[in-house]
Structure formats: structure tokens, C-alpha cells
Amino acid sequence: MAFPLSAETASSPAVDTTLAxxxxxxxxxxxxxMSQAARRLAAEGRDIISLSEGELDFDTPVHIQHAAMRGIIEGQTRYTDVGGTPQLRASIVRKFVRDNNLHYKEAEVIASTGAKQILFNALLxxxxxxxxxxxxxxYWVSYSEMIRIAGGEPVVVTPQADNGFKLTPERLAEALTPRTRWLILNAPCNPxxxxxxxxxxxxxxDVVRAHPRLLVMxxxxxEEIVFEGAFVSFAQASPDMQARTLTINGVSKAYAMTGWRLGYAGGPRWLIQALELLQSQSTSNPSSVSQAAALAxxxxxxxxxxxxxxxxxxxxxxxxxILSQAAPLLRMACPPAAFYLYADCSAALGRITPAGQRLETDxxxxxxxxxxxxxxxxPGTAFGxxxxxxxxxxxxxxxxxLACERIVSACARLQPLSAAPSA
Ligand SMILES: Cc1ncc(COP(=O)(O)O)c(C=O)c1O
Structure with missing residues (x-):
């Protein structure tokens, strides 16, 4: 007997798709x-150059690859301590002393599945x-949504572009209320x-000190991608802040290891313990092989x-x-760190594309x-x-x-409204 109905024709009971x-x-x-559109065009055979990836194009260095392979061969393939192996935690402690003059005990550091997991769990x-x-x-796209998912409210402060988008004490003081739990500082900043x-x-x-409930991420x-100036971590600059700062870092950007998913943090024991609790009931330890690689x-x-x-x-x-030729439609400062340019495109808005479309937004x-x-x-919209x-x-x-030349020539084809032929 043939099957009576195919999946398409069977009437299935209504499913409640309400999310929490x-x-x-x-x-x-x-x-x-945007990413979906880029993938679609690439699948159609177009040569798409992506300037949208938040990762280095370098390979993970060979000595790190070998450490991971050795880890596998030597049997580092089982569950480890939830917050990372004692060896990796000791190495994280050494890193914070060596690079940041921050002194944490082993119980005050944690290794996680990317810095992202630490941020998320700390907010949760x-x-x-x-x-x-x-x-x-x-700000980095995920902060605001992680705060919302955790039940909080993001309060966005927008510093002056001509001050390099840096938060000033005045702007911080204005933003704080008795409900403020976190200040998230990201420097070098993405984007x-x-x-x-x-x-x-x-x-x-000085401003944070006056708000006893306030914590700092x-x-x-x-940290490693600084061209001009010197990197200083928040608690390094003010040692008394260490008791309420979660210092977050990871191997993704420093060592071209985004796919290995290994981040780490140092912070007060009560907070690290809370992160361990969340990690123990969700993902457990970060990958043992990635820990071996991160140690190296x-x-x-x-x-x-x-x-x-x-x-x-x-x-x-x-x-x-190259992009200076797209001025004034694109204007950008020379950023001292990270690997992004953040271009003001306000002068391009209102212009008309060769297809006759008026550009309204980034x-x-x-x-x-x-x-x-x-x-x-x-588009900057994603970064608030x-x-x-x-x-x-x-x-x-x-x-x-090639990508920058293409941007310059595409900008040159944008017509001001007054010069565009009327339809
Ligand atoms: C500012 C910032 N913080 C954290 C992360 C997450 O890093 P990880 O790969 O360690 O989760 C990123 C990744 O793009 C980032 O840009």
C-alpha cells in the first residue's frame, strides 16, 4: 500500500511558535x-569582496596548531575543570601579570567558549x-542584545566623533542612575x-567610584592590535577598580583563533564563581583541545x-x-587600533544611484x-x-x-539630487 499522504499534504496540528x-x-x-545578500550574490557567481568580517585573515600560528594536535594525541580529549585546566588558568594569571600588571589568583580567572560567553554569562x-x-x-553589535536577553536595559552613550568616540567622565556621569549595574568599556574599540x-x-x-553598585566590564x-599609543586595561590604570572589574580577553583576535572559541577573564571571585555556575549548567568546560592551543x-x-x-x-x-578619494562622501579618521575603519557617510545620503534610487540610510x-x-x-546602524x-x-x-577602488568608483557614480536627470 502506498503511503497515504506526503508531508506537504498532511494537515499538521497548529504549532505554538511563541518565543520566550x-x-x-x-x-x-x-x-x-546584508550577509545573506552577499552570500546570494556570491552564489550567483559575482566576485564579492567582504570588508565585513571581524577576524584576521592570518592562519593560527604553527606552534599553536601543533600544541592542539599534541593535546589530541596525548589524550586531552575529556571534560576538564569547568573554568579551564589548572595549567591554562595558571597561564592566564601569568598573562595578566606580564601584559597588564594585574594580579589575579587562579580562582579569580576563568576560561570560556569565547569572550562572548563570558560577556553573556556575566550579564545573565x-x-x-x-x-x-x-x-x-x-559599540560591538552583541552588547545591546545580550543586555536585553539578560533582562536589562542598554543605556547608549554617544561620545563626540572628534574625540575619537571616547567616553568622557561628564558623559558617563550623566548616563548613570541608581539602576546602572554595568559600564561596558571596549578598547581598542570595535568598530x-x-x-x-x-x-x-x-x-x-573617578566617576565609577562614586557609584558603589556599578561594575565595569x-x-x-x-589588546594586541594597537598601532599608535599604548594599551592600558581599566583596572591596570586604577588598581582599586580591580575588585569590581571583569577584565575580558581571548585568543580570537590576538592569535587569529576565532574558530577555536576560547576566551578568558579575570575578576572578583564571587563573579567568577557565578560564571562557573552558569558554564557548569550550560556548556561545561571550553573545548579541551582549544585549551591546549590557548596555553601555547x-x-x-x-x-x-x-x-x-x-x-x-x-x-x-x-x-x-585609496578611500580618501571618496571624500567628502566618506570621511574617516585614522584609528590607532583594531582593524576597522568607521566611515561617516552622511554626505552620501540623499544622493541618487545610477539606477535612480535615492540613498536614505547607511x-x-x-x-x-x-x-x-x-x-x-x-552599516553603522548595527553599531548604534x-x-x-x-x-x-x-x-x-x-x-x-581592489575593494577600496571599487568603493571610490561607486561613490563617484552617485549623483547629487539636483544633478540627477528628472524621471
Ligand atoms: C568587541 C568584541 N568583544 C568580544 C568579541 C567576541 O570574541 P570571541 O571570539 O572571543 O567570542 C568580539 C568579536 O567580534 C568583539 O568584537
Whole structure:
């Protein structure tokens, strides 16, 4: 007997697709539609150059790869302590002393599945409904949505562009309320590249000190990618802040290890314990093999990083010099750190594309650059500050130069409203 009905024709009972309220609060990523469009065009055979990736194009260094392979062969393939092996935690403690003059005990550090897991769990562990967390725009896309999912309210502070998008004590003081639980500081900043001096961090700490309930997340994930100036971690600048700072870092950006998913943090024991609790009931330890690799990354040679920095700086300067021809439609400062340019595109809005479309938003411009120039960028809307475009320059010099030239020529084809032929 033939099957009576195919899956398509069977009438299935209605499914309740309502999601939990905590998820309804989160907004979909503004970059999702762009990435999907980029993938579609690439699948159609178009040569799409992506300036939208938040990762280095370098390979994970060979000594780190070998450490991971050795780890597998030697049987480091089982569950480990939830917060990371004692060896890795000891290495994290050494790293914080060596690079940041921060002294944590082994029980005050944790290894997790990416810095992302630490950020998420820290917010989940500490935010109650109505609690606020201050983020500095432009900010990394996930902060605001993680805060919302955890039940809190993001409070966005937008510093002056001509101050390098750096938070000032005055702006911080204005944003704080009795409900503020977190200040999230990210320097070098994704996407602006903002980097703070020790004095600037101390001035912020003066404000934090007056708010006993306030905690600080220092997201230092781009620490190694600094071209001008020096990196200082928040608690390093003001040692009394260590008791209420979660210093977050990871191997993703420093060692080209985004796929290994290994982040780490140092912080007060009560908070690290809460992170361990959440981790133990969700993902358990981060991958044992990635821990073996991270140990080699943190304890191994660091001298190759100078070469990486100089290649990245060369790319930054290359991109800036080509994109200067797109001024004034695109205007950008020279960021001292990280691997992004954050371009003000306000002068391009209102212009008309060769197809006769008027560009209203940075999203429209990003879509135009994708379709017209075959270059994928991320609109500033995703980072809480529009109209801007974020251009990641961690790709080969040749592809980067080609992408920038395509952007320049696509911008040159945009007509001011008055010059556009009337329909
Ligand atoms: C500012 C910032 N923090 C944290 C992360 C997450 O890093 P990880 O790969 O360690 O989860 C990223 C990744 O893009 C980032 O840009």
C-alpha cells in the first residue's frame, strides 16, 4: 500500500511558535540581511569582496596548531575543570601579570567558549529586570542584545566623533542612575578603534567610584592590535577598580583563533564563581583541545605579533589613502587600533544611484556598494551609530586595494539630487 499522504499534504496540528519574552526583547542583527545578500550574490557567481568580517585573515600560528594536535594525541580529549585546566588558568594569571600588571589568583580567572560567553554569562548572572548597562556607541553589535536577553536595559552613550568616540567622565556621569549595574568599556574599540590613555581611564574610574553598585566590564579583546599609543586595561590604570572589574580577553583576535572559541577573564571571585555556575549548567568546560592551543598561544613566543601589526598597519594606511578619494562622501579618521575603519557617510545620503534610487540610510548605501561594487560592508546602524559604514581591512593588500577602488568608483557614480536627470 502506498503511503497515504506526503508531508506537504498532511494537515499538521497548529504549532505554538511563541518565543520566550526574553528573546522577544532581542532584535535581529542588522547585519543579517546584508550577509545573506552577499552570500546570494556570491552564489550567483559575482566576485564579492567582504570588508565585513571581524577576524584576521592570518592562519593560527604553527606552534599553536601543533600544541592542539599534541593535546589530541596525548589524550586531552575529556571534560576538564569547568573554568579551564589548572595549567591554562595558571597561564592566564601569568598573562595578566606580564601584559597588564594585574594580579589575579587562579580562582579569580576563568576560561570560556569565547569572550562572548563570558560577556553573556556575566550579564545573565547580574542583571535583573530594569537594571541598566551603559554601552558606548558605536559599540560591538552583541552588547545591546545580550543586555536585553539578560533582562536589562542598554543605556547608549554617544561620545563626540572628534574625540575619537571616547567616553568622557561628564558623559558617563550623566548616563548613570541608581539602576546602572554595568559600564561596558571596549578598547581598542570595535568598530571605532578608540583607545584610552591611563589618565582617561582614571578620570572614568573617578566617576565609577562614586557609584558603589556599578561594575565595569573591560573588553580587552583587541589588546594586541594597537598601532599608535599604548594599551592600558581599566583596572591596570586604577588598581582599586580591580575588585569590581571583569577584565575580558581571548585568543580570537590576538592569535587569529576565532574558530577555536576560547576566551578568558579575570575578576572578583564571587563573579567568577557565578560564571562557573552558569558554564557548569550550560556548556561545561571550553573545548579541551582549544585549551591546549590557548596555553601555547599565551605561553609561547609573542614576537610574531610585531610582524602582524605592521602588516595590518600597512593595510590600514593603504585603505585610508585609496578611500580618501571618496571624500567628502566618506570621511574617516585614522584609528590607532583594531582593524576597522568607521566611515561617516552622511554626505552620501540623499544622493541618487545610477539606477535612480535615492540613498536614505547607511543600510541603503551598504546595499548599493554590495550590488554596484561587489563589496560587503556593515552599516553603522548595527553599531548604534548611523550613518556610518564599518570597513574591516584584515584581508590581503591586493583584495583590499581592489575593494577600496571599487568603493571610490561607486561613490563617484552617485549623483547629487539636483544633478540627477528628472524621471
Ligand atoms: C568587541 C568584541 N568583544 C568580544 C568579541 C567576541 O570574541 P570571541 O571570539 O572571543 O567570542 C568580539 C568579536 O567580534 C568583539 O568584537
Amino acid at each position: 519574552r526574553r528573546l522577544q526583547a532581542a532584535r535581529p542583527s542588522a547585519t543579517g540581511a 548572572a547580574t542583571l535583573d529586570a530594569g537594571d541598566e548597562a551603559v554601552v558606548v556607541a558605536p 571605532s578603534g578608540a583607545l584610552y590613555t591611563a589618565d582617561e581611564l582614571r578620570a572614568l574610574a 573591560s573588553d580587552d579583546i583587541y 598561544a599565551l605561553d609561547g613566543p609573542q614576537d610574531f605579533l610585531d610582524g602582524w601589526r605592521s602588516r595590518l598597519r600597512g593595510r590600514r594606511d593603504l585603505a585610508l589613502s 543600510m541603503d548605501l551598504a546595499r548599493y556598494l554590495l550590488e554596484e561594487a561587489g563589496v560587503a560592508v556593515v 551609530l548611523a550613518p556610518y559604514l564599518r570597513l574591516a581591512y584584515a584581508l590581503s593588500d591586493e583584495r583590499l586595494a
